Amino acid sequence: MLNNMVNFFPLKGVIGIVANNTAEIDFALDHKLSCVEIRADLLINGGTSVDDVVELVRKTKTKELGCLFTLRHPEHGGEFFGTEEERVLINQTALEAGASSIDLEWGTKALAAMAEKHAPIVISHHDFKAMPSVEELEELTTEMESFHPHAIKVVPTASTLVHSIQMLQWVRKGTSDIARIGFAMGQKGTCSRLLTIVFGAPITYASFGDAVAPGQLSMDVLLNCYRVPELKDGCLIYGVAGKDVHHSRELEVMNQQLKKKQLNAVCIPLECLDLHELLAVMEGLNIKGVQLEDPLKEIAIDKFSGSGSFPGTSVYMEISSFHGKQEISIHPISGEKFFEHL
Numbered sequence: 001m002l003n004n005m006v007n008f009f010p011l012k013g014v015i016g017i018v019a020n021n022t023a024e025i026d027f028a029l030d031h032k033l034s035c036v037e038i039r040a041d042l043l044i045n046g047g048t049s050v051d052d053v054v055e056l057v058r059k060t061k062t063k064e065l066g067c068l069f070t071l072r073h074p075e076h077g078g079e080f081f082g083t084e085e086e087r088v089l090i091n092q093t094a095l096e097a098g099a100s101s102i103d104l105e106w107g108t109k110a111l112a113a114m115a116e117k118h119a120p121i122v123i124s125h126h127d128f129k130a131m132p133s134v135e136e137l138e139e140l141t142t143e144m145e146s147f148h149p150h151a152i153k154v155v156p157t158a159s160t161l162v163h164s165i166q167m168l169q170w171v172r173k174g175t176s177d178i179a180r181i182g183f184a185m186g187q188k189g190t191c192s193r194l195l196t197i198v199f200g201a202p203i204t205y206a207s208f209g210d211a212v213a214p215g216q217l218s219m220d221v222l223l224n225c226y227r228v229p230e231l232k233d234g235c236l237i238y239g240v241a242g243k244d245v246h247h248s249r250e251l252e253v254m255n256q257q258l259k260k261k262q263l264n265a266v267c268i269p270l271e272c273l274d275l276h277e278l279l280a281v282m283e284g285l286n287i288k289g290v291q292l293e294d295p296l297k298e299i300a301i302d303k304f305s306g307s308g309s310f311p312g313t314s315v316y317m318e319i320s321s322f323h324g325k326q327e328i329s330i331h332p333i334s335g336e337k338f339f340e341h342l
Helices: 024-030 040-045 050-062 084-097 109-116 134-145 161-172 187-195 219-225 249-260 275-285 296-304 335-339
Strands: 013-018 035-039 066-070 101-105 121-126 151-155 179-182 203-207 236-242 265-271 289-292 315-322 325-331
Touching (some): 013 024, 024 035, 040 066, 066 084, 109 121, 121 134, 134 151, 134 161, 187 203, 187 265, 187 275, 219 249, 236 249, 236 335, 249 265, 249 335, 275 296, 296 315
Parallel strands (some): 013 203, 035 066, 101 121, 236 289
Antiparallel strands (some): 289 315
């Protein structure tokens, strides 16, 4: 993996989403974050005045927090129902109040207007239904980068784990000229949210309250379970794979073991029912090993062990490389027990 250093982009690390009330700025300070996204559309639609939202931007500057200002259009999952002229005016006011950058959606009139002003912009594109092909993604990237923004953000929806690999590879191909912010929505996209900074994105998002996008993780989970800010280039990746694994106890236990050992490593959820899909992801992300849950346990035992069944209930699949060839070993132990010997 290659962590492209995007030096000029003003926002770094986990960005906390201020979407429910203005007090969430204090949560960001409590969590020692360096930046926040102010979802102005959600705050305004929830009853906060435009003046109070702008004052919140000023507060971020006073508190030395980087600020991404987002007044999301309803056609792109937002809740600002004013005109594009109003969006331009409010975004301009936010920049004058101290916002580090503004998020505007690809193809909107507000983007065109603010780009003419050479404003610091994150050009975003969200697809809440599908994943573009590799060719479509490259074409979109070229068009978005032609505006010379601060960053481009592409967030489609994953229907397979392989889609997460596609977005992480897209992030990794970025250059230092224009930052790439990318991951996939949905349960199949969770691993891309956790790994995007390792692959070179400057930021990943987390909510203080309810998620504002499908598959979004809470701040506590991102910081305390997965330790995303501590993960560096060369991070070792492990997983728990199977059905409904996002709230698996083993995920928490295995990540706590990695934290205790102070390893540059993380154990991620891999929501998967198909062994071939899992193996493709393990190869694509260079995953070292996975604890298998139902229904993958018996499938993997039949394919790689030939013994019919293992004693006990836990199965850990280890991946190693010998003379450039991938080798898979099945162990009748839990990931927790396997990690004791790391």
